Amino acid sequence: MNSQDIARVFKEIADILAIKGENPFRIRAYEKAAQNIESLGDELFTLIKEDKLTSVPGIGADLANKIKEIAESGKLKAYEDLKKEIPPGVLDMLKIPGLGPKTVHAIYQKLKIDTIEKLENAAKKGTLAELEGVRVKTMENILKGIELIKKGGERTPLYFAANIAQEFLSQLKKVKEVDKIEAAGSLRRKKETIRDIDILVTSEEPAKVMDTFTSLSMVKRVLAKGETKSSVIAQQNNMQVDLRVVEKNCFGSALLYFTGSKQFNIKMRQLAIKKGYKINEYGVFKGEMRLAGKTEEEIFSLLKMAYVAPELREDRGEVEAALKDSLPKLVELKDIKGDLHVHSTYSDGTMSIEKIANTAKDLGYEYIAVTDHSQTLKIAHGMDIKAVHKKIEELNKLNKKLKGIRVLCGMEVDILSDGKLDYPDSLLKELDIVVAAIHSGFKQSREQLTARTVAACKSKYVHIISHPTGRLWPERDAYDIDLEEVNRAARDNKVALEINCYHNRLDLNDSHALAAKHAKVKLALGTDAHILEQFRFMGLGVSVARRAWLEKKDVINCMKLEDLLKWLKK
Ligand code: DGT
Ligand code: CA
Numbered sequence: 001m002n003s004q005d006i007a008r009v010f011k012e013i014a015d016i017l018a019i020k021g022e023n024p025f026r027i028r029a030y031e032k033a034a035q036n037i038e039s040l041g042d043e044l045f046t047l048i049k050e051d052k053l054t055s056v057p058g059i060g061a062d063l064a065n066k067i068k069e070i071a072e073s074g075k076l077k078a079y080e081d082l083k084k085e086i087p088p089g090v091l092d093m094l095k096i097p098g099l100g101p102k103t104v105h106a107i108y109q110k111l112k113i114d115t116i117e118k119l120e121n122a123a124k125k126g127t128l129a130e131l132e133g134v135r136v137k138t139m140e141n142i143l144k145g146i147e148l149i150k151k152g153g154e155r156t157p158l159y160f161a162a163n164i165a166q167e168f169l170s171q172l173k174k175v176k177e178v179d180k181i182e183a184a185g186s187l188r189r190k191k192e193t194i195r196d197i198d199i200l201v202t203s204e205e206p207a208k209v210m211d212t213f214t215s216l217s218m219v220k221r222v223l224a225k226g227e228t229k230s231s232v233i234a235q236q237n238n239m240q241v242d243l244r245v246v247e248k249n250c251f252g253s254a255l256l257y258f259t260g261s262k263q264f265n266i267k268m269r270q271l272a273i274k275k276g277y278k279i280n281e282y283g284v285f286k287g288e289m290r291l292a293g294k295t296e297e298e299i300f301s302l303l304k305m306a307y308v309a310p311e312l313r314e315d316r317g318e319v320e321a322a323l324k325d326s327l328p329k330l331v332e333l334k335d336i337k338g339d340l341h342v343h344s345t346y347s348d349g350t351m352s353i354e355k356i357a358n359t360a361k362d363l364g365y366e367y368i369a370v371t372d373h374s375q376t377l378k379i380a381h382g383m384d385i386k387a388v389h390k391k392i393e394e395l396n397k398l399n400k401k402l403k404g405i406r407v408l409c410g411m412e413v414d415i416l417s418d419g420k421l422d423y424p425d426s427l428l429k430e431l432d433i434v435v436a437a438i439h440s441g442f443k444q445s446r447e448q449l450t451a452r453t454v455a456a457c458k459s460k461y462v463h464i465i466s467h468p469t470g471r472l473w474p475e476r477d478a479y480d481i482d483l484e485e486v487n488r489a490a491r492d493n494k495v496a497l498e499i500n501c502y503h504n505r506l507d508l509n510d511s512h513a514l515a516a517k518h519a520k521v522k523l524a525l526g527t528d529a530h531i532l533e534q535f536r537f538m539g540l541g542v543s544v545a546r547r548a549w550l551e552k553k554d555v556i557n558c559m560k561l562e563d564l565l566k567w568l569k570k
Pocket of ligand 2: 187
């Protein structure tokens with residue numbers, strides 16, 4: 001149980017009270033307590049030990065006792081009792097993005113709807129409109145939200161799927177009967193979400209490989225076990241993992257086939273036919289004669305085309321480009337010279353600036369931008385102006401001491417609901433780098449959200465728009481924003497758009513980033529790391545960038561320090 005788990009209990013109590021229609025002050029007290037608990041982090045446990053919980057604003061004797069009860073027993077009786085008063089299907093509705101407890105209260109109390117299925121029907125039939133304040137748009141949003149939850153249940157974000165696959169791969173690599181092994185499918189193409197994991201191996205003894213695979217400790221259930229193909233459900237996320245054993249000679253053609261995508265495969269098959277060949281997972285054939293199949297390279301070369309990186313295999317023009325040898329030279333992780341979005345202890349991060357600098361240096365970076373939250377974002381310890389001055393001073397001193405790494409003094413500045421920035425220009429101009437972001441008012445209209453972002457682009461001091469569509473898997477879908485207009489504003493004002501590499505953001509996504517590139521907008525990669533381990537999200541961001549056809553010149557993180565500093569001067 002960490003402080004976030006405890007905060008979640010309090011947040012859920014607030015939600016249940018709201019669904020019951022209780023006194024708003026009582027609800028607010030629990031909400032505030034949840035926020036305070038969350039922002040305390042580990043300090044919460046020190047306060048518990050020292051019996052000083054009531055020194056935290058908004059936490060009186062009653063809440064303090066409740067916190068202690070959860071910390072000691074992992075449970076809270078008052079919460080368990082409260083949960084029993086509301087049908088579970090009603091509580092599930094809270095998971096629908098954009099549907100708050102007040103609306104759930106009305107839906108449940110007035111219309112007696114108590115499951116997501118019933119809610120979906122009511123939204124489809126339009127009967128929800130009987131409720132005050134529910135418009136057609138609200139019903140559309142509810143249906144979209146339900147769709148999102150359903151999708152979320154089936155597909156797993158890349159980061160988690162890759163971790164699960166890694167466990168299987170590392171166990172299977174230890175098996176002596178396994179020769180070659182590779183993950184194929186959407187995972188190899190680095191799609192942002194993965195339905196199932198496809199693994200290919202070559203082996204002289206497939207039966208033994210299948211025995212081991214189906215009895216691995218990570219396996220929850222065996223769906224099918226055959227001589228050349230088996231399928232299991234992994235414990236984690238209930239993900240399906242398929243394993244195929246193929247002939248050594250066919251490894252390349254099988255890898256090509258099972259990497260997909262399906263659309264890419266179709267294109268390749270048409271191309272092969274045009275050239276008088278036949279292509280399938282066993283190889284490339286002319287009549288009965290097999291001409292290639294051992295490696296992917298061999299196949300591409302037989303078809304007289306350049307090697308197509310897996311990330312590009314989506315039938316978005318890559319086959320045509322490969323035939324003309326005009327594929328982009330995709331950016332690689334090793335090209336990245338710095339991370340342009342991390343948080344320190346100055347706001348809600350857990351790393352000191354010194355620690356950030358040393359880690360960045362160890363990663364081989366030339367620079368790192370420490371971009372803490374601005375004053376309005378209180379939940380994330382947004383910094384007031386005085387604190388920013390202190391940070392500037394500390395960084396000036398630190399940079400004089402440091403060798404081989406430059407820490408850029410930055411801030412992630414809120415774009416307020418009227419489009420103004422959260423600090424005055426006089427402060428912004430003292431910073432090395434300004435990342436601007438929307439953290440509130442997600443439900444504003446498309447016009448408002450677009451106007452806010454465009455206004456931020458027009459500021460002389462903004463360099464990067466962070467997570468431009470606000471999506472946060474699985475809670476929040478991207479908000480409605482006109483990215484074409486944002487692209488134009490970014491290009492005209494020399495602002496880069498971020499590919500936020502945080503595992504449940506990946507925002508911009510691949511197709512948005514590709515559109516930005518076409519609009520001549522630069523992209524910036526930032527991990528949004530709050531803890532040390534999250535620096536490695538950069539790899540995820542690079543995957544998005546590669547799927548977006550980005551080259552070194554499209555990504556500002558590939559600039560040398562000297563060039564980046566020039567670029568930041570605008
Ligand atoms: P996923 O699992 O939905 O995230 O996406 P994929 O791409 O991994 O799809 P999956 O697992 O159904 O199939 C793996 C690959 O096998 C797919 O990318 C291409 C190939 N494949 C599967 N079914 C077909 C098909 O009907 N036609 C062709 N041409 N290729 C297929
Ligand atoms: Ca798959």
